[in-house]
Amino acid sequence: MAHVAFEALYGFLSWNLALYLAAGVMLGLVFGILPGVGGTVALAILLPLTYQMETHPALVLLIATHSAVMFGGAISAILINTPGTSQNVATCFDGFPLARQGRAGEALGAAGTASALGGIFGVVILVLVIPVMRSLVLAFGSPEYFMLCIAGLTVIAGMSRGSMVKGLISGGLGVLLSLVGWDQATGQLRFTGGLLYLYDGIDFVPVVIGLFALSEAMQLLIRGGAISSATHSSGRGVMKGIGEAFRNISLVLRCSAVGTVIGMIPGVGGTVANLVAYAHGLQSSRHPEKWGNGAIEGVIAPQSAINAKDGGALVPTLGFGIPGCESTTILLGAFIVHGLTPGPAMLGEHVDVVFVMIWTIVIANLLATAVGLAGARPLVRLTHLPGTVLAPFIFVLCLLGAFASRGVFVDIVLAAVAGLAGLAMKRFGYSRAALVIGLILGKTAEANFHTSYQAYGWSFWLRPISVSLLVVTVAGLILVLRRTRR
């Protein structure tokens, strides 16, 4: 096994693999920075280009792109409060406040390092888990998914410090909005008001773009000045940010573990991983009162989880041919196009391909961080531009990001409405983050609740992993409430 691993690594010394890796990383960073695009769209665009390519270069291009997207998404989340991908939502919560304090470089440094460390952690776990893959994946069912969603929803309480009542109202409203459209359990249409657009539910990409980025751009115009209030060039904090990630190595490892495990669960995805890791970071922090106001740990926690998730998501994809998340669905298509059959056979006959993928994730994560951080200083200057110059571009970028996710005009209107709502929520002290968390996790929680109840009755709470998750969630919630009240 070891010699196959080294041979795969040796392959990266050849010019074509190295070139495809570099191209993938650059494309991934660009796709990540563009709001509303994300890894799935990037892979879907690149997949047809790989049809005529050999297997190794094709997979290197796709996986390198996918690995770099997450850090690209963090760049726009931190600098302009626009999550580049839906999986970077929680990075906005503390990343943008840090940018406003003139600490964008520090936030980027921490996000990049956490992303790279998380990506490597996920891959290490993938290698270790390959022999026990089957039992691990099958241990998670709908009750465990449901409990994970509940764990994610508890962030709402932690983020409702200004006024708990307003935070809970925002979270409740988010969950209710997530229930718009077809009910998966009964097939009933709910809260659509007869609008065809709402039949598939409210797409959270335009809502997140509007609530965070558009409202912030309008706030910037109303307030005047620039995003950053600091006079010095905040790009200088990159090294400090890298140091912060290593100083919080325990948080990086814990959140990477959270991301990897969630990645292994088919169908849950990086957005949940991102929020659950943020919840864990908040609950275990000694200073939860700083979270949401510019805590560097609030950037480190979600970024380590979403990159670690990639390694985890490859476990069911390689082991059973079940995609761990949306992006690995496209990757699965690439396997089939290139004549690879996921499953035990792949781990036997095509173990070289598996190691090429593993090394690609490791090198692409490191390269994406290096390239992203090298470009951090000029990017950070964006936060010093006058609002009247920057805001119109953010308006355009946001509305186009909302449109690009599905190509529907009404998404532009939805983003604008969410922008106005976000402005009002910010002004009157309602938590936008709580609303987004409810919106993202509400429907998944409901669907898994119904499935769990049908399969196990009320005893679904009593499954060992469910009980453990419940205990950890409740204990964390009590801890964070006590700390914030202190």
Added chain:
Amino acid sequence: MKKEWGRILFAAGIVALVSWITAFTFQYRPRARLVPLVIALPTLALAVYQMLSEISPARAREGRTGGTERPTLFKVGTAAREIISHARAAESGGRGMEPPRAVAWLAALVASIWLAGILPSVALFLLLFIRSEASRSWLFALAAAFAASIAIYGSLALLCVEMYQGFLRSLMQSGAG
């Protein structure tokens, strides 16, 4: 204490929205309404409480601070930064815009995209905004609008997203057809 009508109206809007959702919930089958009701009823209760708090000035003060919030060094620091930021913005001539004006620009952009499509609207919006609000030269505004249009065209073409052409174009096409 002076009542803030914006706060009251916003809280009332939330009450109206959650009431509408709650009322609709009762029309659904038991399984389909279980989770919505479990969430909607407490949310409605909290929203009503919040609205009443906003109406009653004494409670409003409590609601705004959460009742337990105390000034901390961090909050003092944040406030100081805000003040410095405002002062610096004023010094650099970057004075803030009236909220209705900012909202009007956004609404105009959305309406113009609906009417004329993405590319012409974005170009025109950037040109006018940068010229009038940022007080930059026509040349700068033109260059920015042109560069942004090229970037948008390239990005949407790369993403294989069909450019939204606008209501006027579809009207002309249906007229020609």
